[in-house]
Amino acid sequence: MYSLRLINNGYADHAGSRSDFVVIGHPQYNLGKVGADMGYKEGWDTTGTPCLPRRSLPGDRMRRMGTGKYLESLRSAEHKPSYKERVLAKSQSDTKVGAIRSLYSTAFSPGDPQGSLDTFVDQLQASDRLPACIPHRTTSGYANHIRSQPVMKHYTSIQEDLVDLRMRLRLAPEATKAHLQADDAWRYYALHLKQANKNEGQLRRTKMNATATVKKAMSGA
Incomplete structure (x- = not known):
């Protein structure tokens, strides 16, 4: 005032x-x-305007449940699931977690671990050129986002590891297989190799569809 x-x-x-x-x-x-600041004289009503307190999650919960039920829920002695149990229950209902789990389970063939390792080695040496593990993102220019740089570095290191594994399998196949099987590291690379093959096939189909569309448009013109 x-x-x-x-x-x-x-x-x-x-x-x-x-x-x-x-x-x-x-x-x-x-x-x-x-x-x-020294205070008001007599006759001025300094009573504050009635209003609700600030909104907050605990306050809203208390007003919704009522004070009695809220205090009863706090002192309830019934068993509540632990943090680990809640996370496991959430993972069962989360669709993203299920998709990642199914992708990981199909990244290698079931059965004997040695046979699965041999399958991964055969897929790794099947072609002269490895599929690109790096996702299709813009890495330079105006559209490049700074948060994409750590992701690109991560997948670039995976690509380099796969190239290094191919070279080591040619020079010392038995020692390389023993190293991969010791701590099941091959499962991690098998997952990324499967995802890279899937991405490459999807990109190939997209290019074929786009080429057919462009040819059709040019022939019509």
């Missing part, structure tokens, strides 16, 4: 009504900030 003293007295043109008197006669307006 005292900030009104810094401007012209715009209320003088409309004096006479009760609301204008409340503004002009207010101690903050007449005495300023320093004088108003």
